[in-house]
Amino acid sequence: MKARQVFFVVAAALMSCLLSACESAPAQSAQGRMVRIAELEIDPTQLENYKALLKEEIEASIRLEPGVLTLYAVSLKDSPQQIRILETYADADAYNAHIKSPHFEKYKKGTEQMVKSLSLVEMDPILLGIKK
Amino acid sequence: MKARQVFFVVAAALMSCLLSACESAPAQSAQGRMVRIAELEIDPTQLENYKALLKEEIEASIRLEPGVLTLYAVSLKDSPQQIRILETYADADAYNAHIKSPHFEKYKKGTEQMVKSLSLVEMDPILLGIKK
Numbered sequence: 001m002k003a004r005q006v007f008f009v010v011a012a013a014l015m016s017c018l019l020s021a022c023e024s025a026p027a028q029s030a031q032g033r034m035v036r037i038a039e040l041e042i043d044p045t046q047l048e049n050y051k052a053l054l055k056e057e058i059e060a061s062i063r064l065e066p067g068v069l070t071l072y073a074v075s076l077k078d079s080p081q082q083i084r085i086l087e088t089y090a091d092a093d094a095y096n097a098h099i100k101s102p103h104f105e106k107y108k109k110g111t112e113q114m115v116k117s118l119s120l121v122e123m124d125p126i127l128l129g130i131k132k
Numbered sequence: 133m134k135a136r137q138v139f140f141v142v143a144a145a146l147m148s149c150l151l152s153a154c155e156s157a158p159a160q161s162a163q164g165r166m167v168r169i170a171e172l173e174i175d176p177t178q179l180e181n182y183k184a185l186l187k188e189e190i191e192a193s194i195r196l197e198p199g200v201l202t203l204y205a206v207s208l209k210d211s212p213q214q215i216r217i218l219e220t221y222a223d224a225d226a227y228n229a230h231i232k233s234p235h236f237e238k239y240k241k242g243t244e245q246m247v248k249s250l251s252l253v254e255m256d257p258i259l260l261g262i263k264k
Contacts, residue, residue, distance in 0.1 A: 035206055037216065051258055058261035069263045072204070072218060074167055074255035083258070084169065086204060086218050123206035126183055126215070129190035131201045132264050 033069065034095050035123040038085040046114040047081055054083075057107035065101065067094020070128070088128070165201065166227050167255040170217040178246040179213055186215075189239035197233065199226020202260070220260070 042050045054073055061068040067090035076082040089095040098104055174182045190203040199222035208214040221227040230236055 037206070055259050058259050062261040062263060066263075068261075070204070071259075071261035072202070073258035073261070074169070074218075075258055077254040077256050080256065084255070086206075122209040123216070124209050124212065126205035126207055127187050127190050127203075129194040129200075129203040129205070130262065131194055131198075 032091065033125055034089040034092055035125045036087050037121045037123060038083075038087060039117075039119040039121060040083040040085070041116045042081045042083060043114050043116055044081045050083075050111055050114045053107050053110045054085075057103050060103035061098060061101070064103070065094070065098055067091065068098055088125070164223065165257055166221040166224055167257045168219050169253045169255060170215075170219060171249075171251040171253060172215040172217070173248045174213045174215060175246050175248055176213045182215075182243055182246045185239050185242045186217075189235050192235035193230060193233070196235070197226070197230055199223065200230055220257070 058071040058073060061071055068088075069090060070086060070088040072086040074084050076084070089098065099108075186205055190205060193200040193203055200220075201222060202218060202220040204218040206216050208216070221230065231240075
């Protein structure tokens with residue numbers, strides 16, 4: 001095979017890869033996963049400190065733990081001390097590993113005086129539609 | 133450049149692309165986006181029909197609309213007629229285009245007799261941690 005032929009074959013594969021990485025992901029079925037919404041109320045005087053620790057914990061969990069699929073944290077616009085986190089774990093084993101991880105233990109210990117209330121609402125996934 | 137050289141240069145680029153597409157995405161900052169949680173109660177006798185229409189709408193929105201970033205639908209495990217959808221739009225324009233889309237209008241019209249209540253809770257994003 002000549003240089004030009006090799007170039008076009010491999011360049012076509014490269015283009016195909018790039019295109020597939022850029023296109024929208026299909027909405028994902030999420031059966032079998034462990035999903036919940038954590039509802040927290042934070043001491044308003046500690047809110048910025050709390051959010052810094054939460055962000056650090058989310059970043060580490062997504063980066064280091066294969067079974068932590070989403071940790072999407074938001075706050076109510078009209079009541080910023082009210083936090084909601086939509087959590088998705090691959091399965092119960094992934095969740096049990098998560099709560100024993102050093103980054104989760106750091107978050108839990110670091111925020112225990114900041115959290116005024118915590119409610120964990122178990123969910124069944126219907127569909128995770130997400131743009132990749 | 134000889135065929136072998138061309139092959140190795142382009143193959144290295146291809147490998148690099150594949151590796152970057154497979155690794156975990158970093159947690160994303162989501163400032164400037166429009167985020168909310170829709171809280172719906174569905175007529176229990178219509179729940180399966182409702183979920184079918186909702187899934188169709190989510191799949192079309194993620195596939196066709198560049199500004200629809202997440203539509204993550206879940207139901208309360210203890211009360212399946214209670215639906216929660218965590219919605220993220222790139223900005224207000226993306227949201228306004230979304231509610232005028234044919235697939236959203238089909239969903240809205242098709243489900244109006246199924247939805248017993250609807251509450252839209254505006255959110256501020258803190259961090260979207262998601263595994264890609």
